[in-house]
Amino acid sequence: MAQKSIRTASILVCRGVPKPYDYLLPEDGDFHIGTHVSCPFGKSEAMGIILDIQTPKTAPNDKLKPCGEVLEKKPVLSQELIDFIFWFADMYHCSPHQAYQQVIGTMKLRELPEQEESADLSPPSYDLTKEQEKALKTLRDNKYPEYLIQGVTASGKTEIYLQRAADIIKEGRSVIMLLPEIALTPQTQTHFKERFGDSVAVIHSGLTPKWREVEWNRLQQGQAKICIGPRSAIFSPLENIGLIIIDEEHEGTYKQESSPRYYTHDVARYRAGVHNATLILGSATPRLETLQRTKDPKNKSHLIVLKERIHKRPMPQIDLIDLTRYPLQGASLANPIIEAIQDRLSKKEKVIIFINRRGYAPAISCQFCAEVLTCKHCELPLPYHKNKKLTCHRCNVQYPMVHDCPSCKKSGLTLSGTASQKVEVDCRKLFPDANVFRLDSDTSQGRDAVQTTLAEFKESGDILIGTQMIAKGHHIESVSLVAVLGIDQLLAMPDFRAAERSFQLLTQVAGRTGRGEDEGHVMVQTALPQHYVIQYAQQYNQDKFYETELGYRSQFQYPPFGRLIHIILSSKIPTQLPQVALQLKQYFQDALPKSTQMLGPQPAPVEKIRDYHRWRFLFKVPHDDWDAVKELCRNIPTVPRSCRCIIDFDPQQLL
DSSP, X not given: OXXXXXXXXXXXXXXXXXXOEEEEEOSSSOOOTTOEXXXXXXXXXXXXXXXXXXXXXXXXXXXXXXXXXXXXTSOOOOHHHHHHHHHHHHHTTOOHHHHHHHHTTTOOOOOOOOOOOOOOOOOOOOOOOHHHHHHHHHHHHTOOSEEEEEEOTTSOHHHHHHHHHHHHHHTTOEEEEEOSSGGGHHHHHHHHHHHHGGGEEEOOTTSOHHHHHHHHXXXXXXXXXXXXXXGGGGGOOOSSEEEEXXXXXXXXXXXXXXXXXXXXXXXXXXXXXXXXXXXXEEESSOOHHHHHHTTOGGGOEEEEEEOSOGGGOOOOEEEEEETTTSOOTTSSSOHHHHHHHHHHHHTTOEEEEEESOOSSBSEEXXXXXXXXXBOTTTOOBOOBOTTSEEEOTTTOOEEEOOSSOTTTOOSOEEXXXXXXXXXXXXXXXXXTTSOEEEESTTTOOSXXXXXXXXXXXXXXXXEEEESGGGSSSOOOTTEEEEEEEOHHHHHTSSSTTHHHHHHHHHHHHHTTSSOSSSOOEEEEEESOTTOHHHHHHHTTOHHHHHHHHHHHHHHHXXXXXXXXXXXXXXXXXXXXXXHHHHHHHHHHHHHSOTTSEEEEEEEEEEEEETTEEEEEEEEEEOGGGHHHHHHHHHTOOOOOTTEEEEEEESOSOOO
16 A cells, blocks of 8 residues: 655744744645644644645655644635735734734634525615716726725715625625724614625624624625624635725724734725725725825726715704803803704704713813822823713723822812713703713623614604714714814824814714704814814815815825834833834934934823833835835834834824
């Protein structure tokens, strides 16, 4: 009987190592590329993934260890997912195992019951506007790999997504539909399930681990052809992807702010390229970088504009309530807004009040010595909550309320500013007969909390107070008034994107009203009514805003006129940071292209988080220098183990 050939395998070991290792394959076992196996690593056992199988012509190295058994409960990875893992590791300078954890995670193979074929996928006969019809025709012509749909709020972008997805499904291909946050998933899921039935799967961190695993397996085994979810859904194991949609593409949540710091748009472009799929980005207020891509022919990105709302409903009127004329006098709402709310309530119409701060008061200060109470772990002002606790919103540590100033020991502490809990208290006093709801991260704990609150507000609510989670995507036709508070604080953030974010937020919040028969109205409470951002938002003059903002960006070489790399050094030993920073400064100074600007090293705007002191570098990199500077970052000198070095490519926040 002929002896079986000796085979070896290149295996990605699930440890923090930079490269695969070779192992001998046992003669018995069903080994394939993409199979998970156990393998000896050092003095322990590790999980690994077979990347390649060889039959060497000569005897293999006798030091090679045999790998262990096939891990039957782990899925077999496609070649596309394996390539994806290594692309991701290279793109974001992380180990292949870190990339594996991001792309695959802890998913296990599950045997699923057989599923009946989905119903007919023919779209219902909706009356499309001429703009929608033109947009769909452009998408169906399929002349570009990437499209940006810049459509005003309530212009019908979702119906365009649904009909284009139906085209792709009929071709036997699959679809990924990305949303900026979990709260918007149920609404979108409902639209897609009405159209595509059981072909739809949902992936997000709010699911139980078991249910998330079931959905992942449905996608991997071909039972579902459409994946809906926030940014992590871009890692869906779908095959033959034909369409990727990024809705509300301007949202900062598409950037992961923990390691590995990936940007969903870049990952989506990679996967779309591999599958020869179309990428659609949609927003009423696209990022400047996304809009600018459509103006450069080499990007092959095409702009589609929707200027009209469905049923030709008018855009809401935006009024500015000048706080220099209408001082608050201890309340959170100016008198014109109070009167407008009373008027809407008398007509049985609904009101939304937006404020981008949670808690009761953003800070507590001493009226005698001006000391501001701060978190001892983060050195940030401590917001006061109604539970009489001071809660750091950065590290979530709670402190008991004190009545004497820790600095001067006098009894003179006062609450400063306004947040969502204070607005709720004021509304309950001012409008005692109104049914008031609040939606922020304090009230949205639990799997279905957001949807329950929204459903109750639609059914019986009068006033909904909320933070950013109510600013986008929600369709509530009976809302006729939106009041916007606290926009001045957002404008004052020390970040070059503060103006853009403020403009986007005002426009998006305004879009929550006037979606039904009642005419919409927006009131913006501000001490800066002449600020160009607020003026252009009031006029819905996006072109002028973009033109003005691009002028500033060009002057200071900010995106889209270059790209950014943000390097954060953090350590619990504050004296260590200047020394490490000086070492890195010397390294970069000697090697950086002359056209790349290096700002820093210097203390970060937020100097301390969770007991870690922070210094930072910011590099403004021309597009032509990007690959060279990225390579420098790949070979950055090793820092002491007591110091963290975080490299963030294309950062979306610089605090």
